[in-house]
Amino acid sequence: MKILNVANYEEMSSEAARLVEQEIQRRSNPVLGLATGSTPLGLYRELIEGFNSRGISYRNVRTVNLDEYRGLAKNHPNSYYQFMNKNLFHHLDIREENTYIPDGLARPVEAECRRYEALIDEIGPAHLQILGIGTNGHIGFNEPGTPEDSLTHCVSLAESTRKNNARFFDSPEQVPTHAITMGIASILKSDKIVLLASGTRKAQAVKTLLEGTIDTGFPASFLRKHPDVTLIADQEAFHLAK
Numbered sequence: 356m357k358i359l360n361v362a363n364y365e366e367m368s369s370e371a372a373r374l375v376e377q378e379i380q381r382r383s384n385p386v387l388g389l390a391t392g393s394t395p396l397g398l399y400r401e402l403i404e405g406f407n408s409r410g411i412s413y414r415n416v417r418t419v420n421l422d423e424y425r426g427l428a429k430n431h432p433n434s435y436y437q438f439m440n441k442n443l444f445h446h447l448d449i450r451e452e453n454t455y456i457p458d459g460l461a462r463p464v465e466a467e468c469r470r471y472e473a474l475i476d477e478i479g480p481a482h483l484q485i486l487g488i489g490t491n492g493h494i495g496f497n498e499p500g501t502p503e504d505s506l507t508h509c510v511s512l513a514e515s516t517r518k519n520n521a522r523f524f525d526s527p528e529q530v531p532t533h534a535i536t537m538g539i540a541s542i543l544k545s546d547k548i549v550l551l552a553s554g555t556r557k558a559q560a561v562k563t564l565l566e567g568t569i570d571t572g573f574p575a576s577f578l579r580k581h582p583d584v585t586l587i588a589d590q591e592a593f594h595l596a597k
């Protein structure tokens with residue numbers, strides 16, 4: 356794993372944007388794997404800035420998102436579909452039909468998971484996958500206990516994850532109990548992975564990622580088996596690691 360120890364959130368975001376833009380500029384049909392949550396918001400602001408001021412076009416870019424809440428329609432204000440439109444896609448020249456996110460309402464859910472995995476294989480896998488990390492070591496919504504060979508599947512969200520994500524909802528009860536997520540094996544198919552971590556809240560997770568054992572108890576640990584992972588973490592996120 357390559358490690359970039361940066362000063363703060365802004366530097367983490369601009370270093371990540373540099374890697375994404377490099378990838379876009381060196382390929383004719385780039386595929387990006389994207390994440391939601393607070394961590395990549397600064398990266399997305401940088402990418403929008405790159406589009407507006409540095410002429411980086413997304414006309415030929417396709418994106419696959421990691422996950423979506425189960426039971427939320429695309430137009431629900433808390434769906435990840437809306438999150439991506441609001442925080443990134445609507446500010447770029449990307450074609451809507453080139454952006455892929457699991458359908459949170461599709462039934463049966465198993466068929467949607469199979470469809471999404473086949474789509475990842477068909478258009479991707481991602482040349483570069485962006486990841487955040489949960490305080491419990493989840494990547495995507497692969498909670499502790501998820502097997503290494505998991506593909507896209509429906510998960511029951513850990514209580515700690517629902518609690519962490521309650522800040523985006525009007526009340527904690529509104530946080531969905533389930534989500535569709537790429538599996539660990541789906542994520543590891545990507546050519547390159549860039550994992551972002553910022554703030555003291557992520558310090559224990561970064562320490563466990565770098566120093567703990569590789570096992571299902573801490574899903575992000577499987578990233579250590581991938582040949583091209585870059586961890587970009589700021590001082591606060593690194594402060595417990597040796």
Ligand code: F6R
Pocket residue numbers: 389390391392393394395421422486487488489493494495496
């Ligand atoms: C989001 C995702 C999650 C988040 C993680 C960290 O699509 O897959 O794994 O990356 O929960 O969330 P934040 O960035 O809000 O701390």
